[in-house]
Amino acid sequence: xxxxxxxxxxxxxxxxxxxxxxxxxxxxxxxxxxxxxxxxxxxxxxxxxxxxxxxxxxxxxxxxxxxxxxxxxxxxxxxxxxxxxxxxxxxxxxxxxxxxxxxxxxxxxxxxxxxxxxxxxxxxxxxxxxxxxxxxxxxxxxxxxxxxxxxxxxxxxxxxxxxxxxxxxxxxxxxxxxxxxxxxxxxxxxxxxxxxxxxxxxxxxxxxxxxxxxxxxxxxxxxxxxxxxxxxxxxxxxxxxxxxxxxxxxxxxxxxxxxxxxxxxxxxxxxxxxxxxxxxxxxxxxxxxxxxxxxxxxxxxxxxxxxxxxxxxxxxxxxxxxxxxxxxxxxxxxxxxxxxxxxxxxxxxxxxxxxxxxxxxxxxxxxxxxxxxxxxxxxxxxxxxxxxx
Amino acid sequence: xxxxxxxxxxxxxxxxxxxxxxxxxxxxxxxxxxxxxxxxxxxxxxxxxxxxxxxxxxxxxxxxxxxxxxxxxxxxxxxxxxxxxxxxxxxxxxxxxxxxxxxxxxxxxxxxxxxxxxxxxxxxxxxxxxxxxxxxxxxxxxxxxxxxxxxxxxxxxxxxxxxxxxxxxxxxxxxxxxxxxxxxxxxxxxxxxxxxxxxxxxxxxxxxxxxxxxxxxxxxxxxxxxxxxxxxxxxxxxxxxxxxxxxxxxxxxxxxxxxxxxxxxxxxxxxxxxxxx
Numbered sequence: 001x002x003x004x005x006x007x008x009x010x011x012x013x014x015x016x017x018x019x020x021x022x023x024x025x026x027x028x029x030x031x032x033x034x035x036x037x038x039x040x041x042x043x044x045x046x047x048x049x050x051x052x053x054x055x056x057x058x059x060x061x062x063x064x065x066x067x068x069x070x071x072x073x074x075x076x077x078x079x080x081x082x083x084x085x086x087x088x089x090x091x092x093x094x095x096x097x098x099x100x101x102x103x104x105x106x107x108x109x110x111x112x113x114x115x116x117x118x119x120x121x122x123x124x125x126x127x128x129x130x131x132x133x134x135x136x137x138x139x140x141x142x143x144x145x146x147x148x149x150x151x152x153x154x155x156x157x158x159x160x161x162x163x164x165x166x167x168x169x170x171x172x173x174x175x176x177x178x179x180x181x182x183x184x185x186x187x188x189x190x191x192x193x194x195x196x197x198x199x200x201x202x203x204x205x206x207x208x209x210x211x212x213x214x215x216x217x218x219x220x221x222x223x224x225x226x227x228x229x230x231x232x233x234x235x236x237x238x239x240x241x242x243x244x245x246x247x248x249x250x251x252x253x254x255x256x257x258x259x260x261x262x263x264x265x266x267x268x269x270x271x272x273x274x275x276x277x278x279x280x281x282x283x284x285x286x287x288x289x290x291x292x293x294x295x296x297x298x299x300x301x302x303x304x305x306x307x308x309x310x311x312x313x314x315x316x317x318x319x320x321x322x323x324x325x326x327x328x329x330x331x332x333x334x335x336x337x338x339x340x341x342x343x344x345x346x347x348x349x350x351x352x353x354x355x356x357x358x359x360x361x362x363x364x365x366x367x368x369x370x371x372x373x374x375x376x377x378x379x380x381x382x383x384x385x386x387x388x389x
Numbered sequence: 390x391x392x393x394x395x396x397x398x399x400x401x402x403x404x405x406x407x408x409x410x411x412x413x414x415x416x417x418x419x420x421x422x423x424x425x426x427x428x429x430x431x432x433x434x435x436x437x438x439x440x441x442x443x444x445x446x447x448x449x450x451x452x453x454x455x456x457x458x459x460x461x462x463x464x465x466x467x468x469x470x471x472x473x474x475x476x477x478x479x480x481x482x483x484x485x486x487x488x489x490x491x492x493x494x495x496x497x498x499x500x501x502x503x504x505x506x507x508x509x510x511x512x513x514x515x516x517x518x519x520x521x522x523x524x525x526x527x528x529x530x531x532x533x534x535x536x537x538x539x540x541x542x543x544x545x546x547x548x549x550x551x552x553x554x555x556x557x558x559x560x561x562x563x564x565x566x567x568x569x570x571x572x573x574x575x576x577x578x579x580x581x582x583x584x585x586x587x588x589x590x591x592x593x594x595x596x597x598x599x600x601x602x603x604x605x606x607x608x609x610x611x612x613x614x615x616x617x618x619x620x621x622x623x624x625x626x627x628x629x630x631x632x633x634x635x636x637x638x639x640x641x642x643x644x645x646x647x648x649x650x651x652x653x654x655x656x657x658x659x660x661x662x663x664x665x666x
Contacts (some may be wrong), residue, residue, distance in 0.1 A: 202472050272509035279465065280522035280575060281499025290521065295512050 047367070048099035049361030050155060055163065056118040057110040058083055059144035064102040069093050076111075079135050085112040087152075087164035098339075110148060115162035115355040121145065124354045153362065157328045158344060158358060165348075167363060172330040173243055173323070173338030180247025180334060181254050181311050186304055189258030196259075199286050205267040217256035225251040225317025233321060241322035241337040249321050250311040257310065265296040298385035303388020305378040309371050315342040342368045390582055411584060418443040419464065419583060420614040423479035426459055426470065433459045435637045436478070441583070441630075444572070446614045448624035448645065451634030452660065457617045461585050465501040465616065466494045481583060499526055502576030502584040502612075507592050508568035510560030510575070513638075515552050518560045518571055519543065522579045545611075546574035547604050566597025570604065577612065584608070586616040590623065603629050621661055625649050633657045 007335050009017070012195035060076040062068075068075035081089075088111045098101050117136060119125045128136060157169030198204045228249030232238040238245045269292045277287040293300075318324065324343045329339035341345070345363040348356040398600045419441035426434040434456045441447045449457040461481070464467045464480060466487060469518060469552040479486045487497050510518050519539040520529070529535035538558070548570045552563070560571050569589055576584055586605070590598040598620075602606050605614060618624050625645060632642040633656075641657045652658040 193572060227402045253497055272507060273511065274504055275467065275470075275503075275570070276509040276511060276575075277521075278470070279467065279503035279505075279580065280499055281485070282522070282525055286525055289513055290525075 004260075042048050045361050045364050049358065049363075051122050051124075052358040053150050054147040055150040055152065056113040056121045057146055057148040058117070058139060059108060059110050059146075060084060060110045060112070061106055063106045064092075064096055065104055069096055069103075080139070082132055083113055083117050083135060083139070085114050085163050086159065087159065087161045088112055110146070112152065112163055113145070115353060116234040117129065118163055119354045121147075122353045122358075124358065129313045137229065141305075148214030154361070157330055158326055158339070158347065159328055162351075162353045162359075165356070165359060167229040167344060167366060169327045169330040170339050170341045170344035170363075173327065176243035176338060177247045177318075177323075177332050177340055178248060178308055178312060180244060181250045181308055182304075184248065184251040185254040185258050189255050189304075189307075190262050190300060192255075193259045193262035193266060194288060194293075197263045198292065199284060213256050213259050217260055221253055221314055222315075222320065224249055226321030227252060228317060228321050236266070239335045239337075241260070241325045241339075242335045243320045243323075243331060243338040244334045246318045246323045246338070246340065247334070249317050250314060253317065254307040254311045254312065257307035258300075258304050261307065262296075262300045265299025265303065266292060268299060269295050302378040302382045303375055309374040310376075312340075312374070313342055313367065313371055315340075315346055318343050319346070341370070397603040402599065404597045407411060416443050416496050417441060419615070420479075420481040420630060421460075421463075422481075424463060424476070424480065425458070426456070426463060427475040427476075428620045429473040434463075434474065437637075437639050439632055439642060441613060441615055442480050443613050444609055444611070445629040446609045446616060448628030448631045449615065449617045450619075450621060450624050450631060450660075451640075453619075455634040456637040457632075457634040458587055461587055461615060461617050464497050464583065464585055465503055467498075469494055499579055500581070500582050502581035503585065504569070504572050504576050504586040504589045506574050506588045508565055510563070510568050510571050512559065512561055514557045515543075515560050515563070515571060518575050519578045522575065523609065526579055528579065529616055529628060541573075542574040542578040545608065546570045547600065547607075548574055564597070566593050566600060569597070569601060573601070573604065573608075577608070581612070583615065586614060588617050588619060591619060598623070621649075633660060635660070 058080065060080055061073050069092065072092040073081050075089070075092055076084060101174065113121075116128060117132075120128050120133075120136070127133075134143065152164055153166045154171075155168050156164055156166030161164035184189075196206060196210065228245060231272065232245050232248045233240055238248065240306065273291050273295070274287050277291045278284075282290065318340060323339050324347060325337055325339060327337055327339040327345070341363065345360055348360040348363060395633045402573060404629075413497075417440035419439075421437060421439045421441075424434055425432065437456075437460060439447075439460075449461065459468065464482075464487075468476065476488065478488075480488060482501070485492070486601060511521065513521070516539055519542050520535045523529045523535060523538050529538050540549065540553075543552065548567060552558075560568065563571060569592075573584075573586075573589070590601050593601065602610050602623060605616065608614060609629075616624075616628065628645045630642070631645045631648045633640045633648065633654075633655055641652060641654045643653075647653045648657065649661055652661060
């Protein structure tokens with residue numbers, strides 16, 4: 001009679017289990033660490049930036065008359081004037097011009113406060129000049145100071161007046177740049193990938209191209225900026241600082257990403273679909289157009305969106321082509337000077353005023369929000385149109 | 390050159406006391422002569438000769454890697470897709486050599502249907518699966534003509550009654566056996582001269598296999614069929630002629646009854662009796 005088989009774990013098996021548990025613990029540790037960083041980053045950004053979405057406003061008696069149109073500071077009480085944003089005074093004549101019925105009236109209005117008042121109220125700075133502080137405290141007691149939604153932040157361009165500065169021109173610049181990146185790198189990238197994957201013979205030449213495309217995807221983005229400066233601006237004479245120059249430069253950077261992801265999407269289509277189509281007498285192009293592309297489109301779009309999102313967050317190459325300029329007004333064409341969201345954030349990050357620090361964090365939140373939405377859209381596309389075999 | 394080769398081989402065959410392994414078939418739809426195939430430096434077919442009878446089922450049997458699938462894929466030049474492939478010899482379909490430089494492969498493949506080992510319907514609706522080929526070939530310019538082709542093909546493939554109410558549902562939603570019949574319907578939708586089947590039942594259960602076999606039996610009244618199979622019983626059930634491949638050569642070719650009951654070659658006998666392969 002042989003011994004009965006043992007079904008309880010042997011010491012050796014116990015060791016294997018322990019090793020497995022250890023490995024699992026390491027993995028969970030790594031995951032937690034990554035999540036902790038993410039949470040830390042987000043809470044810090046939200047903590048610093050969330051107050052930028054509201055703005056201190058002061059209730060004033062605004063007098064619209066000949067005198068105040070000539071000299072805007074006279075529109076409000078002399079003691080209140082130092083608390084009101086310069087931008088409000090500056091735009092007063094224009095407002096009267098647009099709405100002539102304002103002339104000769106005195107209205108109670110909530111107006112944007114100066115940045116240092118705003119920062120004092122938010123607790124970011126401790127002191128104000130004594131006379132200003134006295135007025136502020138009086139107004140506060142009378143209930144004439146409050147928070148309003150910071151529309152300036154979303155409708156204005158950059159400004160030297162901190163409380164007047166906003167993301168709008170950078171947003172428009174980013175939009176133009178994305179449009180250019182899409183129109184250039186999507187068709188070129190997809191067609192390149194289709195050729196390489198579906199038509200090109202497998203020889204030294206195509207292999208060399210493939211290796212180089214993979215290498216291009218790993219080239220530091222600043223080098224693309226230098227390339228863009230050298231080719232588009234210096235050689236082709238594309239206007240410096242323009243969305244066109246930035247878009248062309250970022251297209252160079254996005255192309256390899258789109259090519260690689262499109263090739264991966266095409267390769268994921270089972271070979272037997274192609275064989276089925278070829279066997280019924282479809283030409284290569286018909287096979288690709290009618291059977292391969294429709295199935296791989298979600299993957300191609302996902303890759304494109306991720307490539308464009310990456311371009312949207314890119315700053316370094318744009319600094320090289322001059323898209324870091326001070327742009328108070330939204331660009332009206334792709335050849336006029338523009339800036340983009342990350343470059344705007346970069347500019348604000350270098351400003352000494354407390355109000356810009358707050359705006360930097362808020363700008364990061366907006367940019368992150370846009371990028372997360374883009375990526376979420378890519379994930380949605382993938383899930384919505386994914387096919388299984 | 391080719392003629393001289395043929396003559397020499399013919400003489401050799403006549404001198405041999407054994408049956409001519411290229412046994413001539415009258416009214417052959419497809420005549421393959423001296424077909425050799427290389428994948429890179431590896432030779433997969435060695436001077437294969439075969440006649441395929443019209444409106445008959447010809448089965449190709451043999452152990453794995455014997456070249457029967459490679460041979461089948463020579464008949465519609467699907468091997469052209471393999472980059473390193475080299476083919477010599479002639480394949481005449483209705484008297485025309487398909488390896489002639491003037492032959493266009495896309496045109497050729499529209500005359501020769503193919504059914505693959507694994508069902509591979511297009512990821513489209515059942516209707517579109519059938520209508521695709523006629524449409525790109527310019528048959529059925531009007532919707533009603535296409536409808537007719539779809540219905541006729543599905544009926545011939547024995548699938549019509551099962552799917553007539555859901556032609557717009559995806560072909561991939563069908564069961565494996567139904568998918569394979571859909572692929573057969575797709576292949577016959579353009580009325581091909583020859584239908585090639587590469588182990589069409591190997592991915593199917595016995596019930597679906599039986600259905601397909603019945604279908605093949607019905608189809609042979611209208612189509613010339615060449616089928617590769619691993620299943621000897623299947624060859625015996627459906628095929629009028631059978632060729633036994635071994636190491637890239639046809640060892641024996643005969644009508645199925647003779648090949649299975651009275652094989653002339655020792656290797657054939659060993660294979661069909663299960664002693665080998």
